[in-house]
Amino acid sequence: MGTLASLHTEVVRVAVSEELAYWTVLAGPTLRVIDDIDGHLRHLRFGRAYAEGTTKTYAGHLGRLHSWSDKRGLSRSEAAHQLATYVMQLRTSVRESSGRGYGRPPQDSTLVPILAAVHGFYLYLADLGLVEHDVLAALFTTVPSPSGGRGVVLQPRIRVDGRPSHASAKPPAATRTEFASVLRAADTARDRCMVAIMACCALRVGQLVSLMREDVHLVPPGVTVPGCTYRHGPHLHLRKRGGHPKGAANKNRDTVIVPAPSPVEMLYADWMRERVSIPHAAASPWAFVTFPGPTGDPGGDALSARRVQDLIADLAARAGLRHLHPHMFRHLVGETAADLDVARDVLQSLFGHRDINSQDVYRTVAESKVVVAATSIADHLFGTP
Structure with a gap:
């Protein structure tokens, strides 16, 4: 297992007013603003009213994608066609920063928001005509609308299952x-x-x-x-x-x-x-x-x-x-x-x-309480009226 090598990028906060700000990506030796990523993050913050913290998270994900594609000399369209290779690189790269998962590859639950950021970015580029038409076909397929109507919706071709992998399938709680x-x-x-x-x-x-x-x-x-x-x-x-x-x-x-x-x-x-x-x-x-x-x-x-x-x-x-x-x-x-x-x-x-x-x-009943309930019900059913 290796680490995901990248060119130098920085995620920075851009204050528009005392109350409004968003996060963007700087890259390269001169730390220039990456225009298309910056436009997408501004659109999320001010056009779609996403939270400032969401733009910070997305900026980190898109900054890493930019570093990966820039190192290989890939255009945005070429990077889209090689997204599976990028995901494979992510899966085999260990986490170098402190915290949960340090020194280990990411779990699927970590890859879900990364792919969400990448797919959203390419939808933005396609909407503005900044990538070729075949990019959406490489990233998405159409499926019938889940509402049962006659329409169709786009579904990413590359997906991961971010549900808990432990046996209980319950989110972990502190005791x-x-x-x-x-x-x-x-x-x-x-x-x-x-x-x-x-x-x-x-x-x-x-x-x-x-x-x-x-x-x-x-x-x-x-x-x-x-x-x-x-x-x-x-x-x-x-x-x-x-x-x-x-x-x-x-x-x-x-x-x-x-x-x-x-x-x-x-x-x-x-x-x-x-x-x-x-x-x-x-x-x-x-x-x-x-x-x-x-x-x-x-x-x-x-x-x-x-x-x-x-x-x-x-x-x-x-x-x-x-x-x-x-x-x-x-x-x-x-x-x-x-x-x-x-x-x-x-x-x-x-x-x-x-x-x-x-x-x-969040609301999970203790197993011991379920046992007490089952015993109480049985006592009611089999007990003397």
Whole structure:
């Protein structure tokens, strides 16, 4: 197995205003903007209203495709005809950056978003007439519309199955023991507070790092904050907004209010006391910021989602656990809610889902509880009336 060799590329953030930004790709010895990729990413962000973080992810995928094709002297059309070769290269290239999968080839679930970015890019090029007509035929085939109508839809010729490959076919969740171990392994008030919020409030990592201090209302029941009518005690406002310097985003379409249980309230107070010692932190609007760095960085900057992902992985390793990532705490909330018989509409509100069925991927009942239910039913059926 080798690594995917590439020319030098960089993914950079382009701020259009305080609230709007997108990510693009620079490449080559002079780090020039790759015009067609840049146009596609601008179209996604401002033409189709994709999240800023999505353009960052797509920029990384398309930057690697550009490096691969440029190294081989391939035009966009020629690269499309050799997409199977590119996918084979991806499958046999080990991950060199830290995190889950380090030193191993990617799983199919990793290849799914890569192919989605590539296929979307070529559809954009074809729509503008920037590639030959035979490119779409090389990448896509037509199949009957799944809605049963008379129309047809494009289906990629190269596809992978990104569903879980483990026997249970269930997304992995952290256990309560793992949550407690990670919490104990954290040696700063900030890290303990972030772990607690992700677990107790079911926050996605993007919601956590894009949380602002003004979004945290730790007030007693019956007390309101100016501009907020919520009267049920400490809570967080998860607002959809742009402008995060590291491209983090809240996926919710609307503002979601999440209760903050007392452990979160106490740990956040500890973090506020710790935060006072960080230079420049007082001027930052973000709820969680960086610590001073070993190279003299004063700290106080916004955290990136990747930094939190690495932090959770490091804490899990320190505690002697398997690799953990932040979203596994959200799955833990779903499993715990199922064990406690939390109503589906209540969990829908906690998770901020528009569709009540969206929670199903998180909500898994413990096998031991299924055994208890089966025994209870049998006792009812065979017991004395």
